[in-house]
Amino acid sequence: xxxxxxxxxxxxxxxxxxxxxxxxxxxxxxxxxxxxxxxxxxxxxxxxxxxxxxxxxxxxxxxxxxxxxxxxxxxxxxxxxxxxxxxxxxxxxxxxxxxxxxxxxxxxxxxxxxxxxxxxxxxxxxxxxxxxxxxxxxxxxxxxxxxxxxxxxxxxxxxxxxxxxxxxxxxxxxxxxxxxxxxxxxxxxxxxxxxxxxxxxxxxxxxxxxxxxxxxxxxxxxxxxxxxxxxxxxxxxxxxxxxxxxxxxxxxxxxxxxxxxxxxxxxxxxxxxxxxxxxxxxxxxxxxxxxxxxxxxxxxxxxxxxxxxxxxxxxxxxxxxxxxxxxxxxxxxx
Numbered sequence: 001x002x003x004x005x006x007x008x009x010x011x012x013x014x015x016x017x018x019x020x021x022x023x024x025x026x027x028x029x030x031x032x033x034x035x036x037x038x039x040x041x042x043x044x045x046x047x048x049x050x051x052x053x054x055x056x057x058x059x060x061x062x063x064x065x066x067x068x069x070x071x072x073x074x075x076x077x078x079x080x081x082x083x084x085x086x087x088x089x090x091x092x093x094x095x096x097x098x099x100x101x102x103x104x105x106x107x108x109x110x111x112x113x114x115x116x117x118x119x120x121x122x123x124x125x126x127x128x129x130x131x132x133x134x135x136x137x138x139x140x141x142x143x144x145x146x147x148x149x150x151x152x153x154x155x156x157x158x159x160x161x162x163x164x165x166x167x168x169x170x171x172x173x174x175x176x177x178x179x180x181x182x183x184x185x186x187x188x189x190x191x192x193x194x195x196x197x198x199x200x201x202x203x204x205x206x207x208x209x210x211x212x213x214x215x216x217x218x219x220x221x222x223x224x225x226x227x228x229x230x231x232x233x234x235x236x237x238x239x240x241x242x243x244x245x246x247x248x249x250x251x252x253x254x255x256x257x258x259x260x261x262x263x264x265x266x267x268x269x270x271x272x273x274x275x276x277x278x279x280x281x282x283x284x285x286x287x288x289x290x291x292x293x294x295x296x297x298x299x300x301x302x303x304x305x306x307x308x309x310x311x312x313x314x315x316x317x318x319x320x321x322x323x324x325x326x327x328x329x330x331x332x333x334x
Contacts, residue, residue, distance in 0.1 A: 011238045023237035029188050030229030033195065033220060047185035054178020055136060058159055061171050062143035070146050080299065088299055096299040100248045101137070103190075105130045119276030191232070195224040205326035206319070243304075250300055250308035253293045260289035 010016035080090035105126055144153065148162040155161055159179060163172040199221040202211035215222040235244070263286040266273065279285055297305075 011240065013238075013240045018237045020237065023233040025184065025187065026191070026233035026236050027229055029184070029191050030225055030233075032188065033192060033225050034215070034222070035218065047181050047188070051178050051182035051185060054175045054182070055140060057171055057178075058163065058175050059139055059143060061163060061166070061168055062147050065166055066143065066146045068146065070149060076150070088301075092296065093299045096249060096253070096296040097246065099296060100245055100252055102130075103248070103252045105133070123277040191228065194228050195221050198224040198228070206323040243307075246300060246304040247307055247311070250297060250304055251311075253297045253300075254308075254312075257290045257293040257297075260286035260293070 004020060007017040008020040011019045075091060077090040080088060080092045082088055109122055109126070140159070144159060144162055148158075148165055152165075153162070157176055157179065160172040160176040163169075163175060198207060198211045201207045202209060202224075211221060211224045211227075213223045214220065264283055267283065
C-alpha cells in the first residue's frame with residue numbers, strides 16, 4: 001500500500017495542491033492510446049470484462065438481501081421540489097446531474113471512420129449498448145436502494161459501503177476495484193473520442209492543422225492525443241469533479257438537443273438524402289428529445305448554466321474569428 005500526502009490527493013479548491021492519482025491516470029491512458037486503436041480496444045475489452053464481473057457480483061449478492069420496505073417512499077422528493085435553502089431536488093434534478101453517464105453511447109459514432117461497416121455496425125453498437133446498459137443501471141440502482149437506506153448512500157463509494165453493511169467485505173473490495181476499473185474504461189473511451197473529434201474538425205479546417213498530424217507507426221492523431229492528455233490531466237488534478245460533471249451535463253444536453261434539431265431540419269430540407277439507417281417515428285422522437293433535454297437543462301444549478309454560457313461564448317467567438325473564414329474558403333474552393 002502506498003500512502004500519498006493528503007495535499008497530493010485533492011486539488012487546490014478542496015484544500016490540497018494536486019490530485020496526483022487523477023492526473024496520473026489520464027497520462028497513463030494517453031500512453032495507452034499511443035499504442036494504436038486495436039491495442040487500445042483489447043485493453044478496453046479487458047477492463048469492461050472486469051467491470052461487468054464486479055457488477056455481476058454485486059447483483060448476485062444484493063439480490064439475496066432485498067428489503068422492499070426501503071423503497072418506501074419510492075420517490076421521497078417527487079419529480080422535483082426545493083429544499084429550505086432553495087436547492088432543487090427530486091428525480092428530474094438527479095437526472096440532470098447524472099445525464100453525462102449516457103454520453104458514452106453517442107461516442108460510438110466517433111469510431112465511424114475506423115469501423116468496417118459503419119452503416120450497420122454503429123446503429124447496432126449504439127442502440128444495443130444503450131439497451132443493455134440501461135437495464136444494468138436500473139438493476140444496480142434498484143438493488144442498491146433495496147439493501148441500504150438511500151440517505152446513507154451519498155458517499156464516494158456507495159456500492160462498496162452497502163456490501164460492507166451486509167457483512168460482505170470481500171465483495172465490497174472486489175466491487176470497489178471493479179468500479180475504479182470501470183471508470184478507467186470510460187475515461188479511455190472518452191479520451192479516444194475527443195482526439196478523433198479534434199482530428200475530424202481540424203481536417204475540416206475548424207481547428208488548426210496541428211491536430212491532423214498522424215503517427216507514422218500507429219496512424220493515431222499524435223498531436224491531438226498529447227495535447228488532450230496534458231490539458232485533461234491538468235484539469236483532473238486541479239478542478240473539482242463535481243463542477244466539471246455539471247458543466248459536461250449542460251454541454252451534453254445542449255449537444256443532444258442540437259442533434260435532434262439537425263435531424264428535423266434535414267428531414268424537412270433534404271427528404272431524399274440517402275440514409276443507411278433511419279429511426280422510425282418521423283419527427284416525434286427528435287421533438288421529444290429536444291423537449292426532454294431542455295427540461296433537464298432547466299434543473300441544473302444556475303452557477304453551472306452561467307459557466308456553460310461563458311464557455312459557449314468562447315467557442316462561438318473562436319468559430320467566427322478562426323474557423324468560419326477557413327471553412328468558407330474551403331466551400332469556395334469546392
